[in-house]
Amino acid sequence: MIDEPVRLNDGYQMPRLGLGVWQARTGLETERAVSAALQAGYRLIDTAAAYGNERSVGRAVAQSAVPRSELFITTKLWNADQGYSRTLRACRKSLQRLNLSYIDLYLIHWPLPHAGRYQETWRALEQLKREGLVRSIGVSNFTIEQMNNLLMHSEVQPAVNQVEVNPQFQQIPLREFCYSHSIVVESWSPLGAGTLLTNPTILEIAAKHEREPAQVIIRWHLQNNLVTIPKSTHPERIAKNYAVIDFALDSDDMAKISLLDSGARIGANPMKLATTLPTWLVQLAHRFRLVHW
C-alpha cells in the first residue's frame, strides 16, 4: 500500500514519500520548506552533511509539534569523512547539527570507488547502529558490484540504496538487484531535477488525470515500489507533491512512462565523482550552489 510505510530489512518502517532538501539553501529557506512539509503530512526528511542545511532541518523539527517517534530523518556521511574513526566523529557532528539523539537512516553519500574506503566506512556505520546513534544504515549511489562487496563482507546488510532514478534514468537492473536482496531503493532527483516536468508524455498523462506533472511522476515512483524524495522549497508545491494518494496511474500510463528511459543520467556519475573537499568547503559550495551533487 502506497500510503503505508515500507518495512526495511532491519525491521524499521520508512515512509515512502519524503522531502529532499538538496539545493535548499541553509537558513530560513530550508527551515520553511521542512516546516511546510511537516504541516502537509510529510514524515520523511532527507538531508546530508554536504548540503550544509542539517541545522535548519533540526530547527524546523524542533519547532514542529510532530512527535520525534513519527519522524524519519535521513542524513549522509560526506566523502571527506570516509574511514572508520572519521565516520564515527562525523556522525556525532551531524547529530549535533540536527539537534537529535538518533538518526533514522544514515547513508554513505558516495562510494568513491578510487579511494577504496567504503568497506571500512561501513564497519563504522555498523558500530554507530550498535551504539544506537543511528537506527538504519544504508548507502547512496552504489553500483551492483559495490553492493555485492558489502553484502558478502558485512554483518549488517544495507537497508537502503539511494540513487538517481527518474523516468529518464530508470536503473532497472540495479533496482531488481536491490529488491532481490530486500534492499529498498530510494530515488533522488525523482523529477529529474525539475527537467521532466515539461516532458510531453508527462504533460499528456497529467492532463488526462487533471493533475500536476510532478504528481504524475511521484505516482510513477510510488507505483514502482520506490521511496522518493522530491525537492521543493515552495509550500504550495510541497503540499501538492504530497497529495498523490487519491489518484493512480493505469497500466497504459505506466507503459508510456517506461518508454522515456533513455539511460542518460541527469545528476553526477558516482563512478567518476571523487571529490573529497573538506566538509566546511563543500557546505559553502552548496550554499552558493556552486556544485551539483
Ligand code: A2P
Ligand atoms: P522549487 O524548489 O523551486 O519548487 P528533484 O526533486 O527531481 O531534484 O526536482 C526538484 C526541482 O523540481 C526543483 O527545481 C523544484 O523547484 C522543482 N519542483 C518540485 N516540485 C515541483 C512542482 N510541484 N511544480 C514545479 N516544480 C517543482
